[in-house]
Amino acid sequence: MPDRLIQPVILCGGSGTRLWPRSRKSRPKPFLPLxxxxxxxxxxxxxxxxxxxxxxxxxxxxxxxxxxxxxxxxEGVTVVVEPxxxxxxxxxxxxxxxxxxxxxxxxxxxxxxxxxxxxxxAAAQAAASLAADDWMVAFGIAADRPETGxxxxxxxxxxxxxxxxxxxxxxxxxxxxxxxxxxxxxxWNGGIFAFRAGAFxxxxxxxxxxMADAVRQAVTDALKEGQLVRPAAGPFAAIEAExxxxxxxxxxxxxxxxxxxxxxxxIGNWQALRDARNGDEDGNRxxxxxxxxxxxxxxxxxxxxxxxxxxxxxxxVVVDGDEVLVTSADGAQLVGKLSGAANQ
Amino acid sequence: MPDRLIQPVILCGGSGTRLWPRSRKSRPKPFLPLxxxxxxxxxxxxxxxxxxxxxxxxxxxxxxxxxxxxxxxxEGVTVVVEPxxxxxxxxxxxxxxxxxxxxxxxxxxxxxxxxxxxxxxAAAQAAASLAADDWMVAFGIAADRPETGxxxxxxxxxxxxxxxxxxxxxxxxxxxxxxxxxxxxxxWNGGIFAFRAGAFxxxxxxxxxxMADAVRQAVTDALKEGQLVRPAAGPFAAIEAExxxxxxxxxxxxxxxxxxxxxxxxIGNWQALRDARNGDEDGNRxxxxxxxxxxxxxxxxxxxxxxxxxxxxxxxVVVDGDEVLVTSADGAQLVGKLSGAANQ
Numbered sequence: 001m002p003d004r005l006i007q008p009v010i011l012c013g014g015s016g017t018r019l020w021p022r023s024r025k026s027r028p029k030p031f032l033p034l035x036x037x038x039x040x041x042x043x044x045x046x047x048x049x050x051x052x053x054x055x056x057x058x059x060x061x062x063x064x065x066x067x068x069x070x071x072x073x074x075e076g077v078t079v080v081v082e083p084x085x086x087x088x089x090x091x092x093x094x095x096x097x098x099x100x101x102x103x104x105x106x107x108x109x110x111x112x113x114x115x116x117x118x119x120x121x122a123a124a125q126a127a128a129s130l131a132a133d134d135w136m137v138a139f140g141i142a143a144d145r146p147e148t149g150x151x152x153x154x155x156x157x158x159x160x161x162x163x164x165x166x167x168x169x170x171x172x173x174x175x176x177x178x179x180x181x182x183x184x185x186x187x188w189n190g191g192i193f194a195f196r197a198g199a200f201x202x203x204x205x206x207x208x209x210x211m212a213d214a215v216r217q218a219v220t221d222a223l224k225e226g227q228l229v230r231p232a233a234g235p236f237a238a239i240e241a242e243x244x245x246x247x248x249x250x251x252x253x254x255x256x257x258x259x260x261x262x263x264x265x266x267i268g269n270w271q272a273l274r275d276a277r278n279g280d281e282d283g284n285r286x287x288x289x290x291x292x293x294x295x296x297x298x299x300x301x302x303x304x305x306x307x308x309x310x311x312x313x314x315x316x317v318v319v320d321g322d323e324v325l326v327t328s329a330d331g332a333q334l335v336g337k338l339s340g341a342a343n344q
Numbered sequence: 345m346p347d348r349l350i351q352p353v354i355l356c357g358g359s360g361t362r363l364w365p366r367s368r369k370s371r372p373k374p375f376l377p378l379x380x381x382x383x384x385x386x387x388x389x390x391x392x393x394x395x396x397x398x399x400x401x402x403x404x405x406x407x408x409x410x411x412x413x414x415x416x417x418x419e420g421v422t423v424v425v426e427p428x429x430x431x432x433x434x435x436x437x438x439x440x441x442x443x444x445x446x447x448x449x450x451x452x453x454x455x456x457x458x459x460x461x462x463x464x465x466a467a468a469q470a471a472a473s474l475a476a477d478d479w480m481v482a483f484g485i486a487a488d489r490p491e492t493g494x495x496x497x498x499x500x501x502x503x504x505x506x507x508x509x510x511x512x513x514x515x516x517x518x519x520x521x522x523x524x525x526x527x528x529x530x531x532w533n534g535g536i537f538a539f540r541a542g543a544f545x546x547x548x549x550x551x552x553x554x555m556a557d558a559v560r561q562a563v564t565d566a567l568k569e570g571q572l573v574r575p576a577a578g579p580f581a582a583i584e585a586e587x588x589x590x591x592x593x594x595x596x597x598x599x600x601x602x603x604x605x606x607x608x609x610x611i612g613n614w615q616a617l618r619d620a621r622n623g624d625e626d627g628n629r630x631x632x633x634x635x636x637x638x639x640x641x642x643x644x645x646x647x648x649x650x651x652x653x654x655x656x657x658x659x660x661v662v663v664d665g666d667e668v669l670v671t672s673a674d675g676a677q678l679v680g681k682l683s684g685a686a687n688q
Binding site: 021029037174193291293294302304305306308309310311312315317321322324325326327328330332334335336338339340 | 365471635637638646648649650651653654655656659661663665666667668669670671672674675676678679681682683684
């Protein structure tokens with residue numbers, strides 16, 4: 001257990017194409033109640049709500065999301081408004097620069113689903129302990145299939161409360177991913193990290209000095225409006241967009257991984273969303289008015305019209321205003337390429 | 345060739361459940377443009393439009409259909425309004441009683457699709473020749489699959505221009521239907537008949553004297569309003585509903601069949617409708633705004649919303665107002681039992 005509260009830093013982004021037509025450019029994924037009654041963003045806040053473990057959340061988000069955040073977050077949440085979208089490294093650096101150097105940040109995406117909060121909190125506490133000793137810590141999500149859409153982390157030597165990271169592997173091909181699962185020691189990089197704020201900024205200054213300088217300047221010149229913090233756009237504009245994986249994690253001497261087996265899903269497409277919802281005895285998941293006959297593992301999600309489905313397995317039907325999507329579960333990965341999704 | 349024009353008698357009925365949600369109680373199947381731009385009813389009129397062969401059509405229909413008929417039929421069509429729905433025998437008898445005894449009636453359902461009009465007209469002329477000699481004539485639709493939803497006709501001894509009917513078989517089970525196809529000599533009873541009006545009424549009087557009397561009385565007391573004829577409801581009310589097959593064809597001594605290989609479909613469900621429409625190179629048929637990816641033999645029929653489909657074969661998607669139907673082609677036969685279709 002660390003000797004201080006963990007500071008949640010919640011990143012809001014998402015392009016709204018892979019869960020189209022429910023998610024749209026104007027209605028991004030974190031702010032939709034995709035699993036249960038709470039939105040993914042609210043569920044992210046809820047997971048970090050135990051005041052014995054967590055400080056009040058800080059959210060880093062683009063301007064476009066400020067209204068959604070205000071509507072969905074409770075009192076006491078600080079929102080740092082990114083002057084421009086620059087990927088995760090600058091976003092996390094903004095939060096780090098606003099926090100006291102000894103704050104233990106827990107960086108969480110806002111559009112993932114985690115079924116077991118207790119496992120999440122336990123992993124967060126293990127990660128925070130390592131972060132307090134200046135490790136750059138990644139959650140290693142238990143991998144249960146040879147997914148080719150994620151980055152992988154290979155665990156190395158044991159350390160107190162986790163393992164050193166032996167290496168990062170970007171999205172592998174299928175055969176490589178199958179090899180990882182057979183070999184063992186690999187987990188998914190789910191984009192959840194723990195850092196001591198000061199240590200993160202030191203590491204960033206070492207590997208990306210220009211980015212570190214620009215972020216510090218943007219924070220120095222920031223405007224504060226109540227719970228809203230607006231870093232200066234000028235210095236931030238020059239930053240090259242880069243993920244925290246590339247800018248920091250892969251370069252850090254002291255990178256660690258803590259195992260996290262917590263029913264995680266990035267809800268990366270409609271098939272993943274189906275799997276994250278609880279099904280009936282036939283594996284069907286429905287929301288909205290529906291009638292299903294001879295169906296198995298069918299997801300129906302309608303915003304109004306009644307949907308009647310007969311004789312189908314592993315099919316997803318989404319009705320949203322003037323758009324109807326019908327896809328095989330396997331085809332769900334192609335949704336983002338539909339002209340409806342791509343040309344919003 | 346008969347020495348007189350053939351009198352088309354077009355029967356309008358249909359319950360609007362098997363092609364739900366496009367067809368509804370208030371919007372029955374004959375009056376929808378299900379194949380091509382013309383409605384099935386209009387296409388039925390069009391098939392009988394050659395003035396060298398056909399007289400102006402007579403339509404027999406319930407009150408509920410009069411407005412649709414007026415909107416869709418051209419000039420010169422007489423409409424006989426059934427005082428009540430009593431199945432086909434009384435409906436045909438009404439028409440027969442209004443026509444001169446020597447009129448050669450060609451009875452046609454209004455909700456079938458026939459791809460080859462020339463084959464239809466040739467069969468009509470063959471049937472009319474036999475009807476002129478007082479045969480009760482049925483079209484024998486070339487059977488290309490062991491369909492269990494139709495009645496079958498077994499052809500017997502050859503006669504000039506056709507065959508005697510050896511027997512009628514009501515909807516057989518699968519094995520029986522397969523036997524029929526293997527054996528040969530069987531065709532489908534598509535509900536298309538030719539009769540000399542006087543001969544039909546004589547035959548009806550012989551086998552169903554009460555029905556014949558009631559129809560004659562209803563016609564004697566009929567009201568005429570321009571092209572609209574309203575038989576009297578009182579005498580008609582007592583009639584027992586019965587099909588022309590049971591009341592006349594199966595009892596007639598002189599029942600004949602003429603072969604008709606004309607691309608016939610009763611468009612009995614969405615699968616049949618899909619098959620009646622022309623597909624693209626992948627067998628897909630779409631109407632309304634759509635995008636299909638990796639699909640084969642998919643039918644999409646939308647009245648407005650865009651429908652995007654990925655990775656499906658032999659699936660039917662129908663969007664109609666507040667109803668969305670998604671069914672496997674095989675499942676289409678269950679559409680009528682959906683609560684949306686059954687509880688209109």
